[in-house]
Amino acid sequence: MTPQEIVLGAFAAIFTNFDPEAAQDLLKPDYIQHNASVPTGAAPVLGFIPALKESGIGVTTHRAISEGDLVVLHSTYDNAQVFGADTLVGFDIFRVADGKVAEHWDNLQPLVSDTVSGRSMTDGPTEITDLEKTAENKVLVEGFIADVLQGGAPENITEYISTETYLQHSPMVGDGLDGLGTALAAMAEAGQAMSYSETHLVVAEGNFVLAASEGLIGSTPTAFFDLFRVDNGKIVEHWDTVSEIPARMAHDNGKF
CATH class of the missing domain: 3.10.450.50 (Nuclear Transport Factor 2; Chain: A,)
Structure with a gap:
């Protein structure tokens, strides 16, 4: 699988299918975490999956960008109270090594619906060209x-x-x-x-x-x-x- 396929598989296992076994297969045990609220390692992520399922969280990914071993996802998190807001917009960056997700950075911001430009925080072109x-x-x-x-x-x-x-x-x-x-x-x-x-x-x-x-x-x-x-x-x-x-x-x- 490509790095993007590995990341999308892990992301779906955690946030869509709520499948700890599938996620475990795609995360390195010593997974390096940079999200400020989550302890490092794969185990805390896997242990959090049942709570995510219970919360009713839903994720829509708008864009996926890949370069080498790094993959970026631009997503909206709905019913995201477990992360501190009803709706969050986030960028997640993942590093893949040896066929598994090895490291994660992110930045989450509560959704602002009434923007100065009139555009949403996520709409616009998604196709990768050039x-x-x-x-x-x-x-x-x-x-x-x-x-x-x-x-x-x-x-x-x-x-x-x-x-x-x-x-x-x-x-x-x-x-x-x-x-x-x-x-x-x-x-x-x-x-x-x-x-x-x-x-x-x-x-x-x-x-x-x-x-x-x-x-x-x-x-x-x-x-x-x-x-x-x-x-x-x-x-x-x-x-x-x-x-x-x-x-x-x-x-x-x-x-x-």
Whole structure:
């Protein structure tokens, strides 16, 4: 099986079929966990499956992106009270090794229905295209992160983002460069300026690139998972989830 097939199989076993035996076959016993609330190892995940089934949770996966041994799933979790909200939007990143899922990172955010752009946090294109441009598109997004999000050369923003089409799914941000600028200015004025300090993972497949980063909102340590769609050498669409990085976790692996 491909890494994506292994991940989708494990994800279905845990969240759809609620099948601990099937999940056990697809998770390494020393599975490394970065979800802040779940202890590391396969055993805690397997032990949690009956509670997931009892909770009535349902998961819809909107996008799956793969690069090498890494697989990204962009999903909505309904009836997700066991994770702290009625509905959550999440990015899950899995690393596959030796035919099993070996490591997991995620970032979950409560669903915001009333967004500035009028788009949902998950709608929009899902088809992976331009596979031959994967490396080029990854370099473009890495440049955008370094220059704009991390502040290396923010004046270069139009080298990365289209000035004609920039569709936004981040709940509090409007479309276009003007929408982005307005949101960032409002956050700064409210004492909640957003800054990126380090990007830990970048996963690209064709026209989609996912970046997992950390930084601050105001003085609060924050995880930013950003998904970009690239077309003709420019970023034209953006989805994200943003969550606070807790000071205490159920393991010693850290958020990243």
